[in-house]
Amino acid sequence: MMDTSKIENDLISEIKLNPIQAKVYLLVTCYGKMSSAIIAEKLKISLNDAQKTSKDLLSLGAFIDFSEIEFEAMHPRFTVVNMYRRMCERENIEFKRNKIIDNIGVILEKPYDDARTK
Numbered sequence: 001m002m003d004t005s006k007i008e009n010d011l012i013s014e015i016k017l018n019p020i021q022a023k024v025y026l027l028v029t030c031y032g033k034m035s036s037a038i039i040a041e042k043l044k045i046s047l048n049d050a051q052k053t054s055k056d057l058l059s060l061g062a063f064i065d066f067s068e069i070e071f072e073a074m075h076p077r078f079t080v081v082n083m084y085r086r087m088c089e090r091e092n093i094e095f096k097r098n099k100i101i102d103n104i105g106v107i108l109e110k111p112y113d114d115a116r117t118k
Helices: 005-014 019-031 036-043 049-061 078-092 099-114
Strands: 063-065 071-072
Touching: 005 019, 005 078, 005 099, 019 036, 019 049, 019 071, 036 049, 049 063, 049 071, 063 078, 078 099
Parallel strands: none
Antiparallel strands: 063 071
């Protein structure tokens, strides 16, 4: 598995995700859809935190809910730009092309595809 700490930091600095949101987003993007219970177990966070964070990511445009308890990420090239656009709207920043954002989408594309074509 690639080193995700740089991407994690970029998600935090560029999209203003909190550290747990960045970890949950990367986990589901790179490994495929999963329940909040599995997210909690893999990241060693409480079930409550996993559910809340997944629902937050849903409203930030990162996830689609697969069912009440399962979450799936959309394609990273689409999702990352989507989250960035929403953050710009919230923060009242002009939305324009961002190389760091584009790069995150490019880097996450292969693990995303790999996790979904087992």
